[in-house]
């Protein structure tokens with residue numbers, strides 16, 4: 408049996424990892440390759456997992472711990488997808504996770520190269536976070552909207568992620584003009600001169616073929632290690648409140664405007680976080696109908712306007728809403744905002760919400776299974 412290719416995709420919360428993996432999976436499937444995905448979250452009920460599963464992509468999830476702290480869990484997922492016949496596996500890290508090269512890529516090369524062949528680590532960069540990491544003083548002529556600055560320890564994680572990348576992919580270029588894109592790429596190339604940097608739009612597909620072509624010919628995957636201060640890294644993860652919830656929404660009548668409800672829910676959370684002046688990592692939601700097809704998704708990567716609600720649902724019956732929120736606030740504060748926003752918009756759209764699960768936490772200190780201090784050849 409041939410070795411299975413494994414590509415890890417990292418990058419901060421909301422950078423577009425899932426969208427990019429979805430686009431890559433479609434392109435690889437179109438060339439006849441069987442593709443699987445491994446998702447990762449600090450707890451269960453991850454929107455990304457539900458989305459891939461609903462779209463028929465073979466998916467496994469490492470939940471409750473990041474890949475680096477549950478390396479055996481990651482390997483179990485890879486083995487299971489390999490047994491299912493997947494030839495390429497795309498693995499998405501938790502957006503607040505860093506030091507992937509030392510804790511995941513090197514151990515994979517060292518211990519599992521008989522079955523898995525590693526592809527380069529791509530770190531997805533949201534251009535908006537470049538301005539945000541500069542603490543609101545963008546140097547570009549036409550600055551992107553700059554949300555409240557990330558906590559400096561969370562910004563440190565963003566820096567480590569870029570430092571250890573084999574490939575830096577500036578995403579969302581559909582939202583940039585050419586000059587701004589060139590400035591973003593130049594800024595990253597100045598900071599990381601040995602790293603390959605390119606632009607793409609995971610959403611429109613622009614640049615995705617060029618990225619995949621680079622991935623195929625990349626010579627030494629996992630070729631960089633970052634110096635990491637685990638105290639700062641732990642603080643950076645710990646400033647984020649984390650909430651995953653599933654609610655069943657029971658319509659009180661016919662013809663519920665599910666799209667309107669999702670938009671109103673996101674807007675209510677945006678408004679509340681904006682009033683509190685807290686920094687959003689990523690708030691994402693997925694809604695599907697128990698007796699229906701399709702799904703609606705929407706997300707918020709900064710206060711001041713979320714994405715439009717995407718997708719469509721057809722059918723009837725109860726809605727199932729999965730919500731994941733990562734915001735620089737306490738878990739209790741996060742729960743309060745999400746519950747209040749859900750109650751108010753369900754009332755407005757004549758739907759009764761029944762919360763099935765709601766887990767709120769702060770990620771604990773990362774304790775990797777392995778941590779290599781040298782590159783495995």
Ligand SMILES: Nc1nc2c(ncn2[C@@H]2O[C@H](COP(=O)(O)OP(=O)(O)OP(=O)(O)O)[C@@H](O)[C@H]2O)c(=O)[nH]1
Pocket residue numbers: 418419420421422423424425426427455501502578579580581582607608609610611689691705706707708714
């Ligand atoms: N305009 C634009 N939006 C994008 C692009 N890629 C992703 N997005 C949007 O950015 C938001 C976050 O995308 P995701 O793919 O969920 O990001 P992620 O990195 O997987 O997020 P986490 O898993 O929560 O860390 C969504 O609203 C996407 O639709 C892009 O190329 N262009």
Ligand SMILES: [Mg+2]
Pocket residue numbers: 424425426455499
């Ligand atoms: Mg994701």
